[in-house]
Amino acid sequence: MLPSALSSFRVQNLTGAFLHRTLLSRVDVDLMVTVVCRPWNGERNAHKPWEGSIRMRQKLIAGIAALVFMGVTTLAVAQAPDALQLYRSGQYNAAVQATLAEIEQMPRNMNAYSVLGWSLLALNRNQEALEYGNRALGIARFDHRIVHIVAEANFRLNNNERALELYQQYTAIQPQGVHIPQVFFNMGELFIRMGEYNRADIAITTALHHNSESVNWWVRLGFVREQINDHEYAEAAYRQALGINPNHTAALQGLARVQAVVGG
Template sequence: MNQSDRDFIEKKRPKKQRDVHIKDYELVILHYQNLIKKGKNATDAYVNMGFIYLDKEDYEEALKCFLKILELEPQNPEAFNNVGYVYEKMNMFDFAKQSYEKALGLNTQDPEAVINIGHILELQGNYKEAVEQYLKAIEMNRQNDSARFCLAVLYDHQDMHEEAIDQYSEIIRLNPGHLKAMYNMGRLYFQLGNYSAALKQFQNVLKLDHDNADVWNSVGLIHEANNDYPAAIDSYRKSLALNPFHEDTNFNLANLQYLTYQDSPNQVKIADIMRRLQFVLSLNPRNQKVDKLLSKIQKKI
């Protein structure tokens, strides 16, 4: 699962994230600790502190908070889901799976726990059983786009293209505003060489989210594949206007400009291309494709 897909899924798990964007963490934590000492809303206080620690990536403290909830409420399925999520973030997958299974044992109709179990199985490379869990979650709630998205992404990454497209299509039918499903289906169509279908999906995303740098970059790739270089450059520039630090777009624009330079040296300044590539390397010195292109250009001049 690529980082974009993982980020999208994790935005939806766990369900109750409160106060995680507060900058003054210590002051807020002190507030909740005082509430606990006074015996007021201890469960909610531990939940909120747990998510603050998660946001800080302090998983040990987050785990302590969620385990405290289980001491107070041993039959709380959501608490088991949250404990499992922390274990998952700590890469302790067996413990995570056990916690999710306990959540499911307490609420046998909880699709979230089933999805979580499927996700662990997928992380462990047990794709067949992961698919079974995602399908089980879908049967529990056929309107559940989270389960379908996990299933679609699994199919996608296992090169089961038709199955992935079927699931992405069903997600969009159920939720016409599901931007990530549209984007992934567009990316998949592009991978399969169906540029017109890919462009249609990306355009649908842009109707709902016009300021999406990733999508403008993808549109640029389609124009470039169709040898429409001016349109590609225009799309890349739109992407960079939204996110000047977008590494892929900076590389794509520099690479296309270099192709143009080779055919028509007067249209593009080679120094501008090199500056763009050097800028990307200043952000990420490990970007190998950028380093390779820059070295290639330096050898030519």
């Protein structure tokens, strides 16, 4: 029964990923189980029977010590703070500290890099978000979460061309992603910064296709259309904004401007 019991313990508790994070390798475990479970070889140790028994006990003790160490390691991991939960509860500084500790233990942990980036952006620590995001891109170039984080950091830091490049990459990688409406709107803002108003019109119109309830986006679209002297459609955009919020100041002012131009 002893071999069966130990084999069951090994299968249930010593998974490949778990072993990888401990000092005990698969070979060590197999050796330990073999040593403990095999019958005593009388012929090999007939002249010194006590030697085999001593060696067996030594290996068993070493194996048990390693298992105790793994148990302590597992307990420490279980007690580590949940960085994602900290982020979701608005504890951004704590989330930053938790993710940095996770990355120190597992330098290629993309989940930790993602939560770290979101937390840094929430704290407006945009340069740090950019630096850690670029490091993460070096590990996983097409992780859509990291692409978006780095795009957002560049957008906030007025690195317009790089931000635009990464936003476009995000739309290709994650065309139905949760950030798609905001990404297209931000692309429109980037085109405005660059003076490319026709492209801004297309980008913001696409954003509104995904989310037509944003009064500010309709106002921004009206402004863009004013810049290209498309007053009829600028008026339509301002009216859409006022349909959502009849008292929106910028929309009322925009509508008055285009009506003055058309009337004149």
